[in-house]
Amino acid sequence: MPGSSSDSPFYVAPLESPASRRPPVTTVGPLGWLRQNLFSSPANAIATALTMFVSGWVLWQILSWSVRSAQWGVIFNNLRLIGSGLYTPDQIWRVEWTAALLVFLLGLSTGVWGQVARRTLFAVGVILTIIVIIPLIGARIPEPRIYLLVEPQRNPSTLVFLGYKDQEVTFQIDPITDPEEASTSLAGYIENARSRTEWFTRAREARDGTLDFADHTLLLTARLLDARGTDLTVGDAPAQIISTPDDLGGKLTVKLPRDGWYMIQVVRDDTNKADNAGYAWLKVDGVELFPSQIDHVEALEDEYGLAPAPDQAVRAEQSLYRYEGTQNFAEYISLQVAPFFKNISTALFAGLALFINGALIGFLGKRERRVRRAALGGWLLAGPVILILLYGFEGSRSLPLVSTRLWGGLLLTILLTFIGIAASFPIGVLLALGRRSTLPVVKWTCTLLIETIRGVPLITILFMAKQIIPFFSPALVDIDLTIRMMIGMTLFSAAYLAENVRGGLQIIPNGQIEAARALGMNPALTMTLIVLPQALRAVIPAIMGQFISLFKDTSLVAVVGLYELVGIVDTITKGQPVYRPYQREAYIFVAIVYFVISYAMSDVSRRLESTGAGSTRRLK
Amino acid sequence: MSEQKNSLEPIILCRDLNKWFGNFHVLKDVSLEVQPKEVLVIIGPSGSGKSTFIRCINRLEEHQEGQIVVDGIELSHDVRNIAAIRSEIGMVFQQFNLFPHLTVMENITLAPRFVRRQARRDAEGIALQLLERVGIPEQARKYPGQLSGGQQQRVAIARALAMQPKIMLFDEPTSALDPEMIKEVLDVMKELAQSGMTMLVVTHEMGFAREVADRIVLFDEGRIVEMGTPEHFFTNPQHERTKLFLSQIL
Ligand SMILES: Nc1ncnc2c1ncn2[C@@H]1O[C@H](COP(=O)(O)OP(=O)(O)OP(=O)(O)O)[C@@H](O)[C@H]1O
Ligand SMILES: [Mg+2]
Numbered sequence: 123m124p125g126s127s128s129d130s131p132f133y134v135a136p137l138e139s140p141a142s143r144r145p146p147v148t149t150v151g152p153l154g155w156l157r158q159n160l161f162s163s164p165a166n167a168i169a170t171a172l173t174m175f176v177s178g179w180v181l182w183q184i185l186s187w188s189v190r191s192a193q194w195g196v197i198f199n200n201l202r203l204i205g206s207g208l209y210t211p212d213q214i215w216r217v218e219w220t221a222a223l224l225v226f227l228l229g230l231s232t233g234v235w236g237q238v239a240r241r242t243l244f245a246v247g248v249i250l251t252i253i254v255i256i257p258l259i260g261a262r263i264p265e266p267r268i269y270l271l272v273e274p275q276r277n278p279s280t281l282v283f284l285g286y287k288d289q290e291v292t293f294q295i296d297p298i299t300d301p302e303e304a305s306t307s308l309a310g311y312i313e314n315a316r317s318r319t320e321w322f323t324r325a326r327e328a329r330d331g332t333l334d335f336a337d338h339t340l341l342l343t344a345r346l347l348d349a350r351g352t353d354l355t356v357g358d359a360p361a362q363i364i365s366t367p368d369d370l371g372g373k374l375t376v377k378l379p380r381d382g383w384y385m386i387q388v389v390r391d392d393t394n395k396a397d398n399a400g401y402a403w404l405k406v407d408g409v410e411l412f413p414s415q416i417d418h419v420e421a422l423e424d425e426y427g428l429a430p431a432p433d434q435a436v437r438a439e440q441s442l443y444r445y446e447g448t449q450n451f452a453e454y455i456s457l458q459v460a461p462f463f464k465n466i467s468t469a470l471f472a473g474l475a476l477f478i479n480g481a482l483i484g485f486l487g488k489r490e491r492r493v494r495r496a497a498l499g500g501w502l503l504a505g506p507v508i509l510i511l512l513y514g515f516e517g518s519r520s521l522p523l524v525s526t527r528l529w530g531g532l533l534l535t536i537l538l539t540f541i542g543i544a545a546s547f548p549i550g551v552l553l554a555l556g557r558r559s560t561l562p563v564v565k566w567t568c569t570l571l572i573e574t575i576r577g578v579p580l581i582t583i584l585f586m587a588k589q590i591i592p593f594f595s596p597a598l599v600d601i602d603l604t605i606r607m608m609i610g611m612t613l614f615s616a617a618y619l620a621e622n623v624r625g626g627l628q629i630i631p632n633g634q635i636e637a638a639r640a641l642g643m644n645p646a647l648t649m650t651l652i653v654l655p656q657a658l659r660a661v662i663p664a665i666m667g668q669f670i671s672l673f674k675d676t677s678l679v680a681v682v683g684l685y686e687l688v689g690i691v692d693t694i695t696k697g698q699p700v701y702r703p704y705q706r707e708a709y710i711f712v713a714i715v716y717f718v719i720s721y722a723m724s725d726v727s728r729r730l731e732s733t734g735a736g737s738t739r740r741l742k
Numbered sequence: 743m744s745e746q747k748n749s750l751e752p753i754i755l756c757r758d759l760n761k762w763f764g765n766f767h768v769l770k771d772v773s774l775e776v777q778p779k780e781v782l783v784i785i786g787p788s789g790s791g792k793s794t795f796i797r798c799i800n801r802l803e804e805h806q807e808g809q810i811v812v813d814g815i816e817l818s819h820d821v822r823n824i825a826a827i828r829s830e831i832g833m834v835f836q837q838f839n840l841f842p843h844l845t846v847m848e849n850i851t852l853a854p855r856f857v858r859r860q861a862r863r864d865a866e867g868i869a870l871q872l873l874e875r876v877g878i879p880e881q882a883r884k885y886p887g888q889l890s891g892g893q894q895q896r897v898a899i900a901r902a903l904a905m906q907p908k909i910m911l912f913d914e915p916t917s918a919l920d921p922e923m924i925k926e927v928l929d930v931m932k933e934l935a936q937s938g939m940t941m942l943v944v945t946h947e948m949g950f951a952r953e954v955a956d957r958i959v960l961f962d963e964g965r966i967v968e969m970g971t972p973e974h975f976f977t978n979p980q981h982e983r984t985k986l987f988l989s990q991i992l
Contacts, residue, residue, distance in 0.1 A: 636802055637839035641853035641905060642829040651852060656843050 188710075190448040195440045196704035197711045198462045199414045200694050207530015207685045211417065213514075213522065217533055218469075220508050222476055224536075227500045229477035233484020234497045236729060242481075246474060253467045256460050263456035267310030268406040268443065270388075270436065271317035272342060274398035278388035279313065282429055283409045283438035284422060285378040290408050293346065293386050294373040295365040297402040299338050309447030311411060313436055314700060318444055324401060338400030341366050341391035346376050349383040349430050365402065382426050385435075413461060414441035441700045505544050508537070526604035530685035532715065534604070538611055538676040538686065543669050545612040550619025551654070557624055568620070575617035581678050584610045588682045607679045615672045622664040626657030666727030670720050677716075687712055753778045753813055753909060753940050754799060760807035761794060768794050769805065770964045778908075781941045783951040786961030787987060792944045795961065796911045799942070800831040813908060829857065832902030836914040838894045840886040840901070846873070847882040850901045858905065865904070872900040876930050892923030896930055903934075910934065912943040948992060952976060960984050 144150075161167040197204065206217040232242065272278045272295075285291060312318045327333035346354045346361040353360040354376055363372035378384065388404055412422060419439070423429060429437060436442060440461075449457060463470075487493030512529065514521035529537065556568030575583065587610030591601060630653050638648040658665070680689035691712050695705040752775035761769040768791045776782055784792050797803040799810060801817055801824050810817040812827050841849050850872060851865035860868075873879045876896040878889075886894055895915055902910060912931065916924040928950050935941055935954045945951065951958055951972060958975045960967045960983070968975070968984045979985050 631839075633835060633837050633839040634841065637833075637835065637841070640800055640802060640828060640831070640833040641901070642825060642857045643853060644825065647856055651856060652841055656841075659843060 189451060189454045192458065192707050192710075193445050193704055194458045194462060194707055194711070195414075196695065196701045196708050198465045199441050200701070201465055202415060202417070203690055203694060204531050204687070206533040207690050208528040209512075209530065209533065210522075210524050210528060213524055216511050216514075216521075216524070220511060220533070221469075222472070223504060223508065224540075225473045226476045226480040227497070227504060229480025230484040230497045230500065231480075232477075233481040233486075234488055234494055235484075236726075246478065249470065249474060253463050253470050256455065256463045257467065259455050259460065263452045265408055265410050266445070266453060266457065268409055268411075268438065269308060269310055269312040269317060269446075270404040270406075271313070271321050272340065272388055272390065272402040272404055273320060274340065274400060275395070276316070277434050278342075278390055278404075279316065279434045279436040280388070280432045281386040281404070281406060281409075281438060282431070282435050283384055283386075283406075284382070284412060284426060284429075285384045285409070286381045287378060289378045290375055291346070291378060291384075292373065292375040292407040293344060293363070294405040294407075295342055295344050295363050295371050295388070295402055296405055297338055297340065297342075297365060297370045297400060298335050299370065299400070300335065310405075310445070311443035312446050314442055314444040318446075335401070338370075339367050340398060340400045340402060342402060343389045343391075344374075344404060345387050345389065346374075347385045347387055348379075349385075349427065351385070351430070351432075354379070354384075367400075371402075383429050385430055385432060387432065409438050411438050411440045411443060413465065414439045441698075444703065505541060508540075512537075526602050529604060531690045532687050534679075534684060534686040535673075535676050538608060538679065539669075539673040541608050542611045542615050542672050542676070545608075546615035546619055546672070549612065549616035551623050551658075553616060553620035554623035554627060555649070557620065558627060572617045572620050575613055576621070580611075580614050580675055581681060583614050584678055584682055586610070603682065604684060607682065607684060611672065611676065611679075614675075615668060618668050619665060622661045622668060623657060625664070626659075626661035627653065629660055630657055662730050663727055666723060666730070670723050673720060673723065674716060687715065751778075751814075752776055753780075754942075755811040756799075756808065758808040759795075759798065759805050759810065761791075761798065761803065761805045768964050769798070772808070772964075772966055774959070774966065774969075776909075776940060776942065778940055779938045780956045781935045781943065781954055783955040783958045784942065784944045784961060785946065785948075785951065785958060785987070785991075786967075790961040791964040792961050793913050796833075796913055796942050796944060799909075799911060800828050800833055802833075829905055830907055831909045831911060832905060832907035833911045834895070834898050834902055834913070834915045836917050838886070838891070838898045838918070840894055840898055842886050845883055845885055846878075846889070846897050849886065849897060850904045853901070854904050869900070869904055872903050873897075875903075875933070876900045877926070890923060891919045892926045895919065895923075895927045899927075899930055899934070909940045909942070912941065912945065914944050914946070916945065916947060946991065948976075960987060962987070 160170045202211065202214065206214065209217055236242075268281065270279050270281060312321070324333060328335055342363075342365045344363045344365075348354060353362065355361060356374065356376055361374060361376045363374050365371050386404065386406060390398070392398070412418065419429075445457070484493065484497060511521070512524065512533075513526065514523045516523050553568050553572055556564050557572060559565045559568070584607060587606045588603060591606050591609065634652055634656070635648055638652045643651065676686055677688040679686055680692065683689075685693055691708045695701050695708045701708070754774070754776035756772055756774045759769050759772040760767070772795060774782075784796065786792050794803055798805045798817075799812065805817075813830055815823055815827055817823065817827060841852070844852065847866060847869055850869040851860075851862065854860040854865040854868065855862060870879060870882065873882055876899055878893050878896055881889060881893060881897070886897065889897065899910075899915075915931070916927050919927065924947070928947060931941070931943070931950070932954055943950075943955075953972075955972050957969060958972055959969045960975075960981075962983050968979065968981045975984070976988070979988060
């Protein structure tokens with residue numbers, strides 16, 4: 123239009139402005155996004171494809187490993203150790219109460235300060251579904267086969283297992299006569315201590331030609347007995363299989379008459395023991411391995427009576443077996459995932475219930491000052507209450523002393539973090555204020571302290587806390603190692619925090635302080651009501667980052683001999699031979715735990731920044 | 743408003759005030775008396791020491807020589823004196839200086855609650871009345887960042903008034919505002935002047951000075967060049983510097 127009126131010095135727009143049109147389709151929507159972000163140029167397209175390929179491949183490797191071969195028994199059979207270390211088992215309720223308190227407070231805080239986001243509800247829903255559905259699925263998938271090796275000279279083992287009424291158990295004697303069989307891979311649980319090692323040795327010998335499997339003279343009888351040692355019957359005949367060199371093997375399925383302990387015993391005819399030759403598998407289907415936790419086994423024995431303990435007994439217990447072969451997805455669910463959730467479902471349920479309760483109370487009482495105060499006070503009190511609860515009193519009956527040397531696992535990790543945060547925060551703020559003080563002595567002391575601590579690696583500080591604290595005063599010799607580590611971590615964290623806070627203090631404009639002073643506020647009020655709230659909010663990301671590293675750094679106390687999460691897992695996988703093959707699983711689990719908690723912390727930080735009380739939007 | 747207010751005792755008395763920033767002599771022998779209920783407008787070129795002068799009155803700046811007496815209390819190093827005087831004097835800044843992390847309501851009630859120890863409920867009642875007075879009662883729950891400049895400055899005035907001061911200091915309260923918002927702030931200030939508040943106002947708003955001021959003071963290079971009624975000032979300025987300044991600004 124301006125063109126048409128170029129000969130006229132005036133331009134007047136028409137009364138109505140033109141209707142808005144949509145932008146071209148290739149620039150908006152998912153297509154536009156893809157184009158602009160992933161395939162904007164040939165180089166970008168190649169980078170996208172390459173990245174997707176590599177990350178896809180890595181992800182696939184991890185996934186397929188964790189489904190097909192990973193054995194998570196090392197985790198779910200050691201949950202108590204991983205959770206609370208060597209904490210006295212019959213006092214474990216104190217740890218549970220601690221967890222309950224923390225979970226409730228978390229819920230309450232989410233309700234009061236957090237947006238109870240759809241995401242939270244969604245997560246709760248998903249967890250509930252999983253803990254209900256997974257065990258159901260798990261129960262429908264047949265138990266994998268159990269293998270016990272029968273050898274020519276050593277006495278055969280007796281399998282002791284727990285069976286239920288109408289459960290069908292199939293057992294089978296399968297003599298190994300074909301050298302081919304030596305190379306066939308097995309699929310199922312193989313008794314670890316004897317059968318598996320022996321089997322590998324023999325299979326190698328067969329391949330080398332030093333052992334001939336065809337030479338088989340064993341005369342074996344496999345019997346299914348109840349807890350008192352009486353034969354079960356099928357029809358009128360006793361439930362037993364007889365395998366002779368002439369009539370090899372056999373298989374029998376028995377329906378169990380009642381709940382209780384059972385045994386499958388193999389008897390070998392040893393009249394000419396020295397002449398025995400050949401090997402055979404005892405293969406059992408339909409028997410479930412129970413978890414190897416002491417308290418779990420005790421609970422079973424409370425219910426079904428003591429497990430029979432014949433000579434050479436091998437219980438159908440997870441830690442005694444090793445899974446061979448690859449699992450399919452169904453087996454993965456039933457063997458790896460379901461037992462896990464079965465183990466923790468009660469705790470998870472209780473935890474969720476507490477969390478939801480807390481969140482509801484917090485959400486409904488958001489506007490009530492009392493509720494907000496309770497939430498804040500709860501956190502302030504939580505530290506001392508938890509310490510007293512966990513430590514107990516000398517000579518007390520209901521709360522006997524539990525030495526901090528016994529605290530371990532996730533409990534210790536979380537305590538170190540929690541105490542570290544709670545104590546280093548005020549110290550850090552004071553150090554920051556001290557460093558900005560106008561009194562030279564205060565200023566130089568704080569600066570010296572901060573710079574010294576920041577100039578030394580944490581691990582050195584921890585060693586110093588171990589060695590040097592007692593050096594200052596003989597009275598300090600008695601401070602136990604765990605407390606000394608807490609002091610070390612706290613000081614370390616406080617020094618870094620002080621620098622973060624100082625950064626925040628620097629950005630508060632002088633006008634704020636003048637306005638406060640002009641209103642008659644004294645320096646203390648100005649600091650606590652005006653300067654600190656703004657300064658701290660401005661550095662929330664840095665402070666939370668600091669706390670997240672504190673959380674991860676607690677793993678370093680393992681070097682002075684405390685068994686926090688990493689330390690205890692290290693001990694489990696190195697100290698207990700049966701778990702030695704599962705270090706990979708164990709450390710992956712540890713990594714997941716660290717990641718989940720760190721992620722939650724940084725999520726909280728992001729929320730604090732963008733919404734609610736800490737909104738930087740309002741700090742303009 | 744030009745009728746002379748001859749009270750017995752000046753509410754602010756400055757005698758031979760001298761102040762230096764390092765070696766720089768900002769205030770030179772400034773002597774001035776302000777009567778209760780008087781509105782004193784301070785004008786002058788940039789850097790002439792206007793801000794420094796009024797900031798000396800509530801001791802945001804410290805003077806080195808001379809005497810300042812506010813409502814019978816002499817400003818000295820005694821911390822209690824300073825606190826007593828600050829609670830008599832409200833101050834409004836060019837940059838508003840509201841507390842961005844607090845709502846409007848909290849901004850206004852903070853000092854009454856924590857300095858004057860008023861109950862929260864009482865303080866909020868007073869705050870609402872003040873917001874009514876400055877014309878923005880509906881903004882109480884908002885944060886400063888969500889308000890326009892004019893609204894923020896009115897909140898700042900309400901915040902200062904909440905301490906029930908006897909004297910109000912204004913340091914260029916409209917200089918950071920867009921032209922449309924200047925009027926709403928000036929209206930509030932006029933209303934305040936009519937209600938009998940003692941006011942010291944640094945401003946470049948000559949219309950306001952002419953209409954509201956009882957006396958106008960011209961500062962230049964740290965000293966008072968001329969002082970008199972608006973009438974005197976705008977129709978019959980004596981000093982060459984005043985004539986020059988007025989010719990530049992009008
Ligand atoms: N803290 C300080 N340190 C050193 N010099 C200062 C300080 N504050 C102000 N000055 C100087 O003192 C002089 C007077 O400053 P003041 O702020 O009182 O001027 P003003 O009259 O308010 O000017 P404007 O109209 O620009 O606000 C200026 O030259 C300024 O540079
Ligand atoms: Mg100024």
